[in-house]
Amino acid sequence: MDDERRIEEAMARYLRAADHRDATTMAGVFVDDGLVEIFSYSEGELEPLGQVQGADSIGRAVAGLMSPHPPRGWSHHTTLNPIITVTGETGTFDAQFIVYNVVAHQRPAAGWPAGASGAQGTVTPIETGYMHTTLRQAGGHWKIVKHTIKHDLPYAFPPPAELDL
Amino acid sequence: MDDERRIEEAMARYLRAADHRDATTMAGVFVDDGLVEIFSYSEGELEPLGQVQGADSIGRAVAGLMSPHPPRGWSHHTTLNPIITVTGETGTFDAQFIVYNVVAHQRPAAGWPAGASGAQGTVTPIETGYMHTTLRQAGGHWKIVKHTIKHDLPYAFPPPAELDL
């Protein structure tokens, strides 16, 4: 397996951890002093939304700052068409991202209605943008050093603050 | 081309065969006694939806159990962010999946209305989940031994049963 694929798979584990609100896996894909910084475009200007530093804090943020899945809810965090560079022990990952919100219909007590067919629920793409990530290799493992997320859409924060990593 | 990419391309052929309801191509990506098993989450529980064993049966299922495309309809079966392992002649493919339903508008006899622009129809993501696939290499070709699909959304089966591979 070449380094580019190892970097892709580190990012795939990051994305699965975001889907699963899995703090331990999320912390494990960052170096100890790793940094996440999040921006969004609002009226054409790139605005900072927040940042989290430290693998453990980033892991906790997944369980805390991200809103929990609603009942019958799920999410998919995906990246597409990455451009990857590797220079010695340093790598970069530059990709498009799309986040989907998945919400199941509640099955009626009497069962699905006549005519219902296939998957019962809605799949809605809710967030897009670009990621720029720097990684470092140690002992054959690539971990994230700095992860910059740029949302295309402006972001509203109700109290308590919620943030999609 | 390395084995990881060969596995990705075997899966890409599987996905194209599902899009095209192509029984011959679908059968060809499985070993003779290959197994597909399909589950869906319903109220937090993973429920078995069904299974099909044997490459020929799996091919026939694509033409039979899957509902045919409606007039002006199409689908895209996609996977994202795979994690792939290769150990000798055995490989695993673990990915997110999203299925899109595509339905064209019918062109009016008088042509598209004034102001119509771009693609005329709707693209709707309808199914998501995770795939866990085991493959085996023989003669340079990777084929699917066992393909497990876990839908995020519950599934309703009207008679006759329809199943999206």
Added chain:
Amino acid sequence: MDDERRIEEAMARYLRAADHRDATTMAGVFVDDGLVEIFSYSEGELEPLGQVQGADSIGRAVAGLMSPHPPRGWSHHTTLNPIITVTGETGTFDAQFIVYNVVAHQRPAAGWPAGASGAQGTVTPIETGYMHTTLRQAGGHWKIVKHTIKHDLPYAFPPPAELDL
């Protein structure tokens, strides 16, 4: 980095150039006499929508034939599950594609309303289909020789003509 990945990254640069309406980058991913030809399915028939020849013309088409992003608008051009071949200096890239239209809500003068949370806007998949691309390597760089786009959905062209590369 192997040739298959280099081809993927040439296509990733093409997609980013389409997102950004970036004529210079777009021209740079094509050979001088490169050809783009675009088709769409309409009532089951594959109809030619148009073609553009020459790297400079293709670059200009991105800035001209494609409609500009609306205020607070963006797009993502993505490909999925490519099948890639390399034979000497020639490569082929065969993939599914999905284009997303992203439109931000306008932030009210008084700020986002109570209860607003997360990304404020809509993400809509609007175009799907298959791409069949031939590339040629020169000096370690893969460039597009012929790029064939087949939209699943029929296409309406208002005056002035607009075309999504």
